Amino acid sequence: MIEAHDITVRLGQRDTLKGIDLVAAPGQVTAIVGPNGSGKTTFLRALTGELKAHGTITLNGRALQSIPVGELAGLRAVLPQAVRMAFPFTVTEVVRLGLRAGLSAGRDGLILQALEAVGTVDLADRPYPDLSGGEQQRVQLARVLAQVWEPVADGIPRWLFLDEPVSSLDPGHQFTVINTVRTFAARGGGVIAVMHDLNLTAIMADKVVVLKDGRVAAMGAPCEVMTEEILSDVYNCPLRPGLMPAGTVPFLLPQSSPLAM
Amino acid sequence: MTGWLVVALLAVSIASLAWGASEASVFTVLGKLWRGEELSAVERVVMVNIRMPRLFMGMLVGAGLAVSGAILQGLFRNPLADPGIVGVTAGGSLGAISAIVLGSLLPAGVLAVTSGWLVALAAFFGAWISTLLLYRVATRDGRTSVATMLLAGIALAALAAAISGLLVFRASDAQLRDLTFWSMGSLAGATWSRVLAALPIVALALTASPLLSHGLNGIALGEAAAMHMGVEVQRTKTLAILWVAAATGLAVAVAGGIGFVGIVVPHLLRLATGPDHTPLLPNAALLGAILLIAADMISRTVVAPAELPIGIVTAVLGAPVFLWILLRRRGLVGLE
Numbered sequence: 001m002i003e004a005h006d007i008t009v010r011l012g013q014r015d016t017l018k019g020i021d022l023v024a025a026p027g028q029v030t031a032i033v034g035p036n037g038s039g040k041t042t043f044l045r046a047l048t049g050e051l052k053a054h055g056t057i058t059l060n061g062r063a064l065q066s067i068p069v070g071e072l073a074g075l076r077a078v079l080p081q082a083v084r085m086a087f088p089f090t091v092t093e094v095v096r097l098g099l100r101a102g103l104s105a106g107r108d109g110l111i112l113q114a115l116e117a118v119g120t121v122d123l124a125d126r127p128y129p130d131l132s133g134g135e136q137q138r139v140q141l142a143r144v145l146a147q148v149w150e151p152v153a154d155g156i157p158r159w160l161f162l163d164e165p166v167s168s169l170d171p172g173h174q175f176t177v178i179n180t181v182r183t184f185a186a187r188g189g190g191v192i193a194v195m196h197d198l199n200l201t202a203i204m205a206d207k208v209v210v211l212k213d214g215r216v217a218a219m220g221a222p223c224e225v226m227t228e229e230i231l232s233d234v235y236n237c238p239l240r241p242g243l244m245p246a247g248t249v250p251f252l253l254p255q256s257s258p259l260a261m
Numbered sequence: 262m263t264g265w266l267v268v269a270l271l272a273v274s275i276a277s278l279a280w281g282a283s284e285a286s287v288f289t290v291l292g293k294l295w296r297g298e299e300l301s302a303v304e305r306v307v308m309v310n311i312r313m314p315r316l317f318m319g320m321l322v323g324a325g326l327a328v329s330g331a332i333l334q335g336l337f338r339n340p341l342a343d344p345g346i347v348g349v350t351a352g353g354s355l356g357a358i359s360a361i362v363l364g365s366l367l368p369a370g371v372l373a374v375t376s377g378w379l380v381a382l383a384a385f386f387g388a389w390i391s392t393l394l395l396y397r398v399a400t401r402d403g404r405t406s407v408a409t410m411l412l413a414g415i416a417l418a419a420l421a422a423a424i425s426g427l428l429v430f431r432a433s434d435a436q437l438r439d440l441t442f443w444s445m446g447s448l449a450g451a452t453w454s455r456v457l458a459a460l461p462i463v464a465l466a467l468t469a470s471p472l473l474s475h476g477l478n479g480i481a482l483g484e485a486a487a488m489h490m491g492v493e494v495q496r497t498k499t500l501a502i503l504w505v506a507a508a509t510g511l512a513v514a515v516a517g518g519i520g521f522v523g524i525v526v527p528h529l530l531r532l533a534t535g536p537d538h539t540p541l542l543p544n545a546a547l548l549g550a551i552l553l554i555a556a557d558m559i560s561r562t563v564v565a566p567a568e569l570p571i572g573i574v575t576a577v578l579g580a581p582v583f584l585w586i587l588l589r590r591r592g593l594v595g596l597e
Contacts, residue, residue, distance in 0.1 A: 045485075048489060049488075050485050050488065050489070069488055069491050069493060070491040070493075071491075072491065073489065073490050073491025074491070076489075077490075078485075078486070078488065078489040080483070080485060080486060083482055083483060083486060084483075085338075085481055085482060086334075086338040086340065086481060086529060087338075087340065087481055087536030088531070088535075088536060089481065089535065089536050089537070090535065091536060093535060094482075095483065097478055097479070097481075097490065098490065100475075100478075101479070101491050102488035132336055147490065163457075164336075247545070
């Protein structure tokens, strides 16, 4: 369980986050959405301990600050938005860095399995700096997966923190990655992901946190928060979501915007 | 790879003992020892008191400079960082010059305790302060700007050179003589006592290397990513900066400014075995030692019985490699 209470983060002269509460359960995918500049990435960075925040954050019942970084690396892995590397590490070497940081260090066979989970085995021997943005994103995701390969270790759930994990991917790889993330949660791990695309959020997340101006505007299952009222208010434009025929998964097409009427 | 480097180091060490201005050769010496004959006084002095300490000092300095380069590059996430290029050596030189010119102003008690070590200590502090300054100037939020790093290095080196110039200007004749010998940048002054004095520093540094390689691998992904992978980022940075200052300070104190070893060696090794710091740091120590011993052989044989400053030899070998990296990886300096 991750519990964050009254999280406030001040960046420069203004409060980027203003007293946010969140409870995220293992076995679920929790998505953070919101307009540009609403504080999504800042919130994720605060939850991982990367940014200093006022308020309390507990991970699996322990205060985040009290867990040494070495131990923390075995409990959770973090995918940043984009990673540039100065040296020509190969894809395999990049994933191995993640593997060594986690509890499965030494199980080299996991490198290929992690690459397979994000549809990237064919890139294994390529130098990382030569890859396209989307390919690099998949490799970093494989690295992060290798770090917390077993979703539950010794009865303790492990966590993935993902900052826009599918933003640069083509639709095929988006679905591969979403499937991998859902499987991780289904096997008992916890996932907190900052998402940009609301349609992909609707099929990936069990719970959605909508941020606006550093506050929580709405929180709940996708069909509870992706409503015309909430989305139109948060994104400051008229948006009318539809529902898939089964009736539970909402979607939003550009054609439903005022421009297409 | 490591095995081959050890063999090469042995080979170049034997060659270094065998060649020199004097006729004494390691082969005749070994032959005499084998046959149980007495060594002549000249052979004893040349081998035991001149070439051997020089060989070991070359190993220590070369290994120190090459590993310093690899560590600085890992810390700055940039293959162009080298103690000589980014002003660390200049800071060390300023420290050494300050010790030679101003050392006599220190209280007699301090002088007695630090005698023999004063120049090395001062060079260490000079190198340490300039590395810290450089890091503060060139790095924001864990990201280093290449342009800022190189330009800050130029500024730091210029400032250090200016202050050094001032000090030289007010130095006495005796101090000028010391400065001249020091600044010639040669391993000729190596003695057993100096080698033994340098050994503990190198031993400490070598034990710290495995700790650093894990941290530097993490930092290759960025400081935040490194922290998420369990790296104690601040501790790694402090250790890295102390390491570089100690090794560069030592090199500057015993041999003056020797450039480019720190850039050539890690670059060649990354081409051969990849950028992982776990094999890179020990291999850099070996190849750095090999390169410096070879450069020293060149410096004392091409114009024998005179000697070229060893920094000239390393610059001739290293500057083209620096330019080559710059041209091949234009993206690093914003040319792409």
